[in-house]
Amino acid sequence: GAGVSQSPRYKVAKRGQDVALRCDPISGHVSLFWYQQALGQGPEFLTYFQNEAQLDKSGLPSDRFFAERPEGSVSTLKIQRTQQEDSAVYLCASSLARSGRALTNEQYFGPGTRLTVT
Amino acid sequence: AQRVTQPEKLLSVFKGAPVELKCNYSYSGSPELFWYVQYSRQRLQLLLRHISRESIKGFTADLNKGETSFHLKKPFAQEEDSAMYYCALSRSGYSTLTFGKGTMLLVSP
Structure with a gap:
């Protein structure tokens, strides 16, 4: 079936605006991860879900960041x-x-959402 | 905290030359090490993992706990190997990955 999808693929926001980024995991996958990749850097962990439970949010850089997965x-x-x-x-x-x-738990990545804040 | 270091931002070789992409890590426990690859305009994908001791697309990597290294090697580079390569580590019992900054491999004809 289809791989992990993300939307939008590109987002330009003015400073101060709120944004929402969506991830559709592979059907049946239990675990879901968010990473942030700044220019010239490797991906950095943000948060991890197992089904609907957010088990680790230690990578979220500030309280402005919030993630949810309400139905798993x-x-x-x-x-x-x-x-x-x-x-x-x-x-x-x-x-x-x-x-x-x-x-034994290979992670399958989506294409990413490129966020530009102006 | 764990850390992954990839000292080279760019590695440029000619087709047929041997390739070694360096990766060093720091972690006090028993890590699980991976190499991920991102080809142009494609998504990040797993290349190989240390425990499998496998060779994928001619690439191998050996975990050296004494030197805390997990270098990626290929004896004869191909143009299609040109890509961004990331070394990654997970702590034992955890799924989350810690990535290095990546090395761009450029194979010229």
């Missing part, structure tokens, strides 16, 4: 009062297994 499928990453430093590509990944072991 689609997830939304919301950024309030965007700042220029929020400009980055936001990647979503999903994996099949419930286990915490990345060893």
Whole structure:
């Protein structure tokens, strides 16, 4: 079936605006991850869901960032009062297994949403 | 905290030359190491993982715990290997990945 999809693919926001980024994981995948990738950097972990439960949000950079996955499928990453430093590509990944072991738990990445804050 | 270091931003080689993309990590426990690749206009995808001891597209990587390294190697580079390569680590028992900054591999004809 289809891989992980993300929308929108590109988003331009004025500083101070709120944005919402959507991730559709592969059907049946239990785990969902959000990463932030700034220009010239590797992806950095933001938050992790197992079904609808947000098990780890230690990577969220500030309380302006909020993520949810209410029905254990689609997830939304919301950024309030965007700042220029929020400009980055936001990647979503999903994996099949419930286990915490990345060893057997390959993450499948979406194409990303490129957010530009002006 | 764990860290992954990829010292080279860009590695440029000619077709047929050997390739080694360096990766060093710091983590006090037993890590799980991965190489991810991103080809032009494609999404990030898993290339290989240390525990599988597999060779994918001619690439291999050996975990050296003494040197805390997980270098990616290929004996004869191909033009289609040109891509961005990321080394990543996960802590034992956890799924989340810590990535290096990436190395761009450019293979010229």
